[in-house]
Amino acid sequence: MIERDMARKVLVTLYGNDVAPRFDLATEVLIAAVTADGAVLEEKTMVLPQASAEKLCHMVLTEEVEAVICGGIEQEYYEYLTWKRVNVIDSVAGCYEVVLERFGRGTLKAGDILYGKR
Amino acid sequence: MNIPHESQIDGLFDLPVAFPPLMDEIPVAIALLSPDRQVVFINRALEALTGFVHHAVTGIPCAHVMRSNICLQHCPAARMTDVSEPVCINGDLINRDRQKIPIRVTFAPVRDMDGNLVGFMETLEDVRLLRDLDGKTGKAYSFGQLIGRSQQMERIFRILPVIAQSDSSVLITGETGTGKDFVAEAIHQASQRAKGPFVKINCGALPETLLESELFGHQKGAFTGAMENKPGRFRLAHNGTLYLTEIGDLPLSLQVKLLTFLDDKVVYPLGSTKGFHVNVRVIAATHRNLEQMVKEGRFREDLLFRLNVVRQHLPPLRERGDDIRLLLDHFLHHLASQFKKPIEGFSVKALRILRSYTYPGNVRELRNIVEYAVNICQEDQIQPKHLPAYLTEIKVPEAGNQAEAVEPSSSSAAAVAFENREVDLDWGAMERKMIMEALLKAKGRRSKAAGILGWGRSTLWRKMKQYGIAS
Numbered sequence: 001m002i003e004r005d006m007a008r009k010v011l012v013t014l015y016g017n018d019v020a021p022r023f024d025l026a027t028e029v030l031i032a033a034v035t036a037d038g039a040v041l042e043e044k045t046m047v048l049p050q051a052s053a054e055k056l057c058h059m060v061l062t063e064e065v066e067a068v069i070c071g072g073i074e075q076e077y078y079e080y081l082t083w084k085r086v087n088v089i090d091s092v093a094g095c096y097e098v099v100l101e102r103f104g105r106g107t108l109k110a111g112d113i114l115y116g117k118r
Numbered sequence: 119m120n121i122p123h124e125s126q127i128d129g130l131f132d133l134p135v136a137f138p139p140l141m142d143e144i145p146v147a148i149a150l151l152s153p154d155r156q157v158v159f160i161n162r163a164l165e166a167l168t169g170f171v172h173h174a175v176t177g178i179p180c181a182h183v184m185r186s187n188i189c190l191q192h193c194p195a196a197r198m199t200d201v202s203e204p205v206c207i208n209g210d211l212i213n214r215d216r217q218k219i220p221i222r223v224t225f226a227p228v229r230d231m232d233g234n235l236v237g238f239m240e241t242l243e244d245v246r247l248l249r250d251l252d253g254k255t256g257k258a259y260s261f262g263q264l265i266g267r268s269q270q271m272e273r274i275f276r277i278l279p280v281i282a283q284s285d286s287s288v289l290i291t292g293e294t295g296t297g298k299d300f301v302a303e304a305i306h307q308a309s310q311r312a313k314g315p316f317v318k319i320n321c322g323a324l325p326e327t328l329l330e331s332e333l334f335g336h337q338k339g340a341f342t343g344a345m346e347n348k349p350g351r352f353r354l355a356h357n358g359t360l361y362l363t364e365i366g367d368l369p370l371s372l373q374v375k376l377l378t379f380l381d382d383k384v385v386y387p388l389g390s391t392k393g394f395h396v397n398v399r400v401i402a403a404t405h406r407n408l409e410q411m412v413k414e415g416r417f418r419e420d421l422l423f424r425l426n427v428v429r430q431h432l433p434p435l436r437e438r439g440d441d442i443r444l445l446l447d448h449f450l451h452h453l454a455s456q457f458k459k460p461i462e463g464f465s466v467k468a469l470r471i472l473r474s475y476t477y478p479g480n481v482r483e484l485r486n487i488v489e490y491a492v493n494i495c496q497e498d499q500i501q502p503k504h505l506p507a508y509l510t511e512i513k514v515p516e517a518g519n520q521a522e523a524v525e526p527s528s529s530s531a532a533a534v535a536f537e538n539r540e541v542d543l544d545w546g547a548m549e550r551k552m553i554m555e556a557l558l559k560a561k562g563r564r565s566k567a568a569g570i571l572g573w574g575r576s577t578l579w580r581k582m583k584q585y586g587i588a589s
Contacts, residue, residue, distance in 0.1 A: 021185045022212060072185035072212030091214055093182040111214065115178045 007033040007041050010103055011065040012096050013056070014045070019092050019099055023073035024053035030096060031063055038104030053077050060086055069099055069108070138172075147242040150228070153235060155180050155195055167221075167242060169214025180240065186211040186223065194225045195238045202227050208245070208310060220245045263300040265448055268438040268572045274301075274430065281428050282308035287380065289365075289425045290403040292432030295482030298403040299363065301430065306359040311399055314358030317351050322367030330372055331388050340389020352385045355398045365425070366406035366417065373418045376400075380424040400425070435480040439572025442473055445481060449488040450500070459492055464500045471502055471509055550585040553578070557587075 010033075012019060013026035020026035027050065032043035048055060057077060060068055067087040081088050092099055094114030102108040126134040138159070141148060147164035149157060157175050160183065165171055170183050181189035188194075188209035198205075204226035212218050224241040264271070281288060282305045290298045299318075306316045324332060327341075335350025351360060362368070368376065379385055380400065384393035402425050411417035435442060446464065454461040464472065468491075477483050487506055495504040502510060552571065560566035568578040 015181075015190070018179075018182075020190075021181045022187070022190060024212075025187060025190050071182060072214075073216060074212060074218050075216040078216055090216070093178060113174060113178060113182070 007035045008067065008104075009033050009063070009065045010067045010069060010100070011060055011063065012099065013068075013070045014096060017095055017097075019069060019071055019094060019096055021071040021093070023056065023068075023070040023077060023090070025051045026056065026070070027051050029056070029059065031065060032100060034100055034104040036104060036106070038101035040100055040104075057081060060084075067103070069103060147244075149180060149183070149240040149242075151180050151195065151238040151240060153237055155193070155238065157183055158237060164242065167213065167219070167244060168211065184211055184223075184240070184242070185213070186221065188223055195240070198225065198227050198235070198238065206313075211242070264297050264304060265445060266438060266441045267444055268433075268441045269569070269574065270433045270438060270572065271441060274432070277430070278304060279308055281305055281430065283310070284428065285310070285399055286427040287399070287425050288401045288428045288430060289408075290401065290430050290432065291408075292403075292405065293434045293478075293480055294405050295477075295480030296432040296434060297481055298405075298432060299361075301432065302359075302361045302363075302401045302403060305401060306361075306399075309359070309399070311358050315355050316359050316361065317355040318361040318363060319351050320363050321372075322364035326369045326372065329369070330375070333372065334375060334385050335387035337387050337389040340387070348387070350385065350387060352379065352396050352398055353394060356396045357398075359399045359401055362400065362402045364404060365402035366404040366408060366411060370416070370418065373421050377418065377421045377424060380421075435477040435484060437572055440577070441572075442477070442484070443469075445484055446472055446488060449485050450492065453489050453492045457492055459495065460498055461492060461495055461500060462498050465502070468500045468502050468505060471505060475509055549581065550587065553581060553585065553587060 009031065012030045012032070013023055014020055014028040014030055015026065020028070027048045028045060029048070030043055030045050033041040035041060046059070048059075053074070057080060060081060061084060065086065067089060068081060069089045069092050071091065071093060073088065073090045078088050078090060089103070089108055089110050089112075091111045092108065092114070094112070098114045099108060099112075102112070102114065125137045127137055127140065128134045138161075141159065142162040144161060145163055147167045148161045149164055150159040152158050156177055157180050160168075160170070160172050160175065168183055168185070175183045181193070186209050188207050192207075194205040194207065204224055206222060206224045208220070208222050210218050210220050222243045222245050224243075226239045226241075227235050228237045228239050230236050264275070266272070266275075278301065288302075288305060290301050292298055302318075303316060306312060319332060321329065330336075331340075331348060331350070333351050335348045335353060362376075375386070379396075379398075382393075383397070384395050386393045408417050408422050412419045412422055435445075446469075450461065450463065453459075472484075472487070479486070487509065490506050491500045491504045495501070553567070556567040556570045557564070559570055564578055564582075565575055568575045571578065573581075
C-alpha cells in the first residue's frame, strides 16, 4: 500500500474503459495525476501506432510517471521499470476509474480484480 | 453466472458425480465461459497455468484471466454462433508469475439440448515442452532432414522457417536427388499446419484418369468401377498440406482443375457438380523447366503464376562445395551404425575420388554410393576398391547429360566444377587448380571467387595460404 499526500503521476494501460489485460499489447494509455483522495487532477489519453512494450517503457520514462498500472507484464519489463524506480502494479483488472481511485487512496495492490467493486 | 460448487452431473455413472472435482482431474486447462465471454468456471489445470484461482475470477471477462494475445487480437469466440465448429489457434499468454507461455487454444461452442448456444469451452495447452523437444532433436547444419553448411544451404535454412510460417503455395525446383521431398515435409512440419495431415502425390506416377480421381475424388457411379464415393487427396489433406511432386507431369486438363482450387479453395470430385471447400496448403515440386514448358504450351502460365508465389530452388550437389564432405561423413556414420560395421572413415584416395565426382544424381546418388561402399567394405576404412566401379572410370563429360536443368542459379560454379577426372592427380594440385580458375573467373576478387567455389571467404583465404597462392 502506498500512502502519500501529494498528487502522483500514473500511467494506466487501457483496453476500452478497462485496464488492458496485456502490457505488451496495449495501444492506448491514460496518464493521470491523482490526489490522495482518489481525485483525478489532470489526465490525457495517448494512442500508440502499434503495440510495443519497449515503446511503452520509453513513454513511462519520458513522461516521468511514478507508477504504472497494468494487467499482465513480462518479468523483463517489470524488472526494467522497477530498476528505473517506477512502481509497477500489475495483474490489475477492472474499470480504470475505480482503479485510479484506489490508487489515489493508496489501497491498490498487484493482483487486484475490481470488477463489480467500488 | 456461476457454477455452484455443489453442481453435479447425472447419467454418467450409477450415481451423480460432483462437477468441479471431475473437471479438476482433467490434466488439460479448461475454462467455461458465458455467451458474453465471462468466466463461469476454470479447472485446476488452468489455475496452475495462469496463476488465478477459480473463486477470484468467476464473472470477469475471460481476457483478464487468459491474458492471451488471441483474446486481444482475434478472439474466435466473439464470432461463434450455435452452428460454429471448434477452432484451434496458437498464441501465448502471460501468467501471474510474469512468464510468457506459448499455448495452443481450442474454442468450442457449448450448446443446450436444443442446439442453442449457451456458452463456450476454452481449452489451453502449454506447448513449451513440445518446442523444447523440437530444439533438442534439431541438429547443427540442418533443417528437417536436410544437411549442409555451404552458403547456399545456409541461405535456404534461414528462409525455410519464414516460408513455413506463411500459408502461401510453394514451388520447389531442383534436379533429381536434391532433397525436394525433404524440403516439402520440413516446410509442413515447421508450419502452423504441422498437426494436420501431410499428403503426397506423384503427378507423374498415374495415368490421367486415375490421377483425377486420386486427386479430387470421385462420386459413386462416376465411372465403371466407382462403387462408392472417394474423398480424394485434397480432402484427405484438409487443414494440412498437399504435396504435388512432379507437377510438370500434371496433364493440362488437371492443371485447370488445380488452378480452380488455388483460386476458390473448392474441389469438385469426378462425376459431381457439388464442390467441397477444403483448407489445404499446396506445395509443388518439379525437376523440369516450367518456364520452358509454358513456352511449349505444355504447362499453363496462369497455373505457374499461382504456384510461383514462393519459389525455392535447391542447388545441385556439385555447387555446394564442402557439403559433399559433410554428407559423406554423415551418411557413412549413419549407415555404418545401421549395418553395424566398424568403419571409421574414408581413405585419402577414396575421399579424393568421392570429392571429385560431380554427382549427377545429387544427394540421393551420394547416399547410394556410400551405402554400396559400406555394404562391400569389410575393413575399418573405405578404400577405392569398395566404391562403385563407374566412379573410377575416366569419362568424357557429355553436353546436356544432366537431367533437364531448372534455373541455372550459379552457372559459374558449374563452370568451375571438375572436368578433370584424372584421379591420379594429387588432390592438393586439383584444389589449387580449382582456386586459380575461380580467381581468374572472378578477376581476382576473392569474395566472388569464394562464392563461385561455394566456400566462405575465410575458407578460401586459408586454402590460398595453404597453397601459397599470392594475393
